[in-house]
Amino acid sequence: MTETLTKNQILAALKNVKGPDLSDNIVSLGLVSEVVIHKGKVYFAISVDPARAEELEGLRQAAESVVKGLPGVVDAKVTLTADRAPGSGSPSPAASPAASAPPRPAPSAQGSPSGPGASGQSRQRQIGVPGVKNIVAVASGKGGVGKSTTAINFALALKDQGLKVGVLDADIYGPSMPRLLGLSGQPQQLAGNKLDPMRRYGLKVMSMGFLVDEDTPMIWRGPMVMSALTQMLNDVAWGELDLLVVDMPPGTGDAQLTMAQQVALAGAVIVSTPQDLALIDARKGLNMFKKVNVPVLGIVENMSTFICPHCGERSDIFGHGGAKQEAKKIGVPFLGEVPLTMAVRETSDAGEPIVASDPDSAVATAYRDIAALAWAELQSASGSTQSAPKIVMET
Numbered sequence: 001m002t003e004t005l006t007k008n009q010i011l012a013a014l015k016n017v018k019g020p021d022l023s024d025n026i027v028s029l030g031l032v033s034e035v036v037i038h039k040g041k042v043y044f045a046i047s048v049d050p051a052r053a054e055e056l057e058g059l060r061q062a063a064e065s066v067v068k069g070l071p072g073v074v075d076a077k078v079t080l081t082a083d084r085a086p087g088s089g090s091p092s093p094a095a096s097p098a099a100s101a102p103p104r105p106a107p108s109a110q111g112s113p114s115g116p117g118a119s120g121q122s123r124q125r126q127i128g129v130p131g132v133k134n135i136v137a138v139a140s141g142k143g144g145v146g147k148s149t150t151a152i153n154f155a156l157a158l159k160d161q162g163l164k165v166g167v168l169d170a171d172i173y174g175p176s177m178p179r180l181l182g183l184s185g186q187p188q189q190l191a192g193n194k195l196d197p198m199r200r201y202g203l204k205v206m207s208m209g210f211l212v213d214e215d216t217p218m219i220w221r222g223p224m225v226m227s228a229l230t231q232m233l234n235d236v237a238w239g240e241l242d243l244l245v246v247d248m249p250p251g252t253g254d255a256q257l258t259m260a261q262q263v264a265l266a267g268a269v270i271v272s273t274p275q276d277l278a279l280i281d282a283r284k285g286l287n288m289f290k291k292v293n294v295p296v297l298g299i300v301e302n303m304s305t306f307i308c309p310h311c312g313e314r315s316d317i318f319g320h321g322g323a324k325q326e327a328k329k330i331g332v333p334f335l336g337e338v339p340l341t342m343a344v345r346e347t348s349d350a351g352e353p354i355v356a357s358d359p360d361s362a363v364a365t366a367y368r369d370i371a372a373l374a375w376a377e378l379q380s381a382s383g384s385t386q387s388a389p390k391i392v393m394e395t
Contacts, residue, residue, distance in 0.1 A: 005072040007035045010042060013070055017063045020048060020056055026063065033081070033224055038211045039189045040074030042067050043231075045081045045224035053080055075193070079227050128264040129233055132166070132241045134378060136297070137260070137268040139248040139289070146302040147271045148176035149348050150338065151247040153364070154269065156355040157371035159202050163242040166197065166204040168232060170259060171249045172225045175209030182351020186210055187236075194237040201356045206236045229259060243375075260292045267297040267378050269335065272326070274301050286330060295381040297374045298333035299326065303340040333377055336370040339363060 014032055015025045026032055026046060033045040046063060048056050060080050067076040129135065138151035152167065159165045169177040178184065181203075187195040187210055197204040208228060238244065246263070249256055260268075268289045289296050301324060307313075327334035338344075341363055347354045355364045 169207030
């Protein structure tokens with residue numbers, strides 16, 4: 001029975017797999033990442049020396065074979081990750097998975113968006129989702145600016161325009177969508193090993209938070225993160241959607257860059273507070289998308305001003321108007337301001353986003369105005385609503 005399958009069983013089996021130098025097993029050597037089990041499918045990564053990544057493909061296959069042989073295991077997906085070489089000033093590329101593993105984007109050259117990975121040739125290999133017409137990223141240069149809250153209310157506002165909308169929580173390390181939407185439990189598995197997305201308020205939703213316990217830390221490196229994201233794009237029955245909103249991880253690291261390069265993004269929305277420190281990081285996020293030729297649909301100024309729930313007085317805790325000035329300076333659209341209110345915090349914590357729970361409020365109206373402008377920018381940038389390219393699944 002798949003219900004009895006445990007991480008300890010997986011790790012015990014992997015102790016039979018010798019490490020790169022045959023001195024000890026890969027578990028005792030500390031080479032195995034966090035193990036995730038879902039519906040009999042097992043996911044983990046093995047850390048290897050980047051200089052030997054190619055020659056150690058046999059090790060990856062051996063680990064995968066051992067796990068697949070366990071009772072209750074439906075499938076196993078194992079990825080090799082490569083640490084930075086001693087004394088090296090730049091990240092090393094990760095080894096490619098075997099054909100049996102899910103397709104994974106190649107890492108950028110030296111981790112830089114200006115390298116060959118950011119070229120137009122790279123973008124020809126992008127991942128699209130059949131049936132999904134547009135994929136839009138909601139991103140920020142740093143955490144703590146309300147990106148996820150903005151993403152879910154943005155998605156709900158688009159749904160209110162009569163669009164079919166889905167949400168992919170791409171923040172593997174800190175998934176927020178289960179809490180923001182008040183969702184719990186695990187997605188059901190459908191025919192063809194597809195996962196049925198969770199649903200709330202007319203949205204289809206997928207998040208790593210549905211697959212692991214809320215308190216479980218995801219101790220994964222970039223390649224394993226991208227493998228998980230690819231699975232959530234490819235192996236979810238999204239159906240026909242006008243738009244898939246991707247709540248991106250904060251920052252501009254390898255996972256964010258690779259996602260921007262390899263997923264067929266129709267556009268990106270940048271979220272920032274008006275504070276100068278946040279705007280510096282927002283600028284970095286904006287430039288990342290520009291370098292990989294993803295249209296920036298505009299900037300949202302979140303926590304634009306604080307409105308006292310008792311007297312109604314406005315207080316510019318983080319400043320005011322900084323994002324609008326930045327948008328004008330850089331030459332991208334300014335989508336609008338969202339005030340900081342008690343209602344936004346309370347509805348988010350309660351799993352009842354304000355666009356759904358209080359649609360006539362001023363804040364909900366602000367989100368709908370932002371969504372309308374972003375949708376218009378998307379239509380203008382694409383010329384027309386285009387379907388994403390079909391995926392070619394490796395076998």
